Amino acid sequence: MSTLTIQDVARRSGLSEPTLRYYEEVGLIGPIERDPSSRHRRYREEDLDTLQALACLRAMGVGIEDMRTYQANRKRGQAAAGEQRDLLQRHAERIEAEIATLQVHLEYLRRKAMLWDARERGDATAEATAFQLVQDVLPQLEGVLR
Known part of the structure; x- marks a missing residue:
């Protein structure tokens, strides 16, 4: 062997x-x-x-205890299939929430970059629009920062 x-x-x-x-x-x-x-x-x-x-x-950010559970469920096979599914689904939901948070962060950064781009170009109209777009995303950002 x-x-x-x-x-x-x-x-x-x-x-x-x-x-x-x-x-x-x-x-x-x-x-x-x-x-x-x-x-x-x-x-x-x-x-x-x-x-x-x-x-x-x-x-994927799974901790040691959940890895232990995962390993124990693997050994149990089909008898633990539901538990295994639930464990993995719980982590999938956690990752979905992290992605949603990152999407808000990304949108904020893009809108702030638009604001500074307009400022650099001296385009007051584009700057005002970008400023409003930043203001529009702030409530979402505040929600993910808590």
Whole structure:
């Protein structure tokens, strides 16, 4: 059976070596087999598959506890399908809210840039229009800053 070193797994999963050790320490993966002579970690392809899934969850802002739940649900298979769906849906909703907030931030910045562009050009009419557009987005901005 072919095994992978921690360096191989770090490169292929995108997770750092300290993160791989930490994930084993907190029980997200493993225990990872050790080489009998050197005691270095030796990962299996299945470990890499699990780590790639965890790397994706981490990149999406999923915390350790939800990763633990995700892993436990994976092991339970179909019996935990509803729980798995709910966990992932909850994070999808969180990301949707973050996107909405970023959209408001983006709109504010674009409108402020329009204002300064008009100011630079000395176009008082365009500046007044841009100023009103900024004023129109402020209530949305205030809502996301709280």
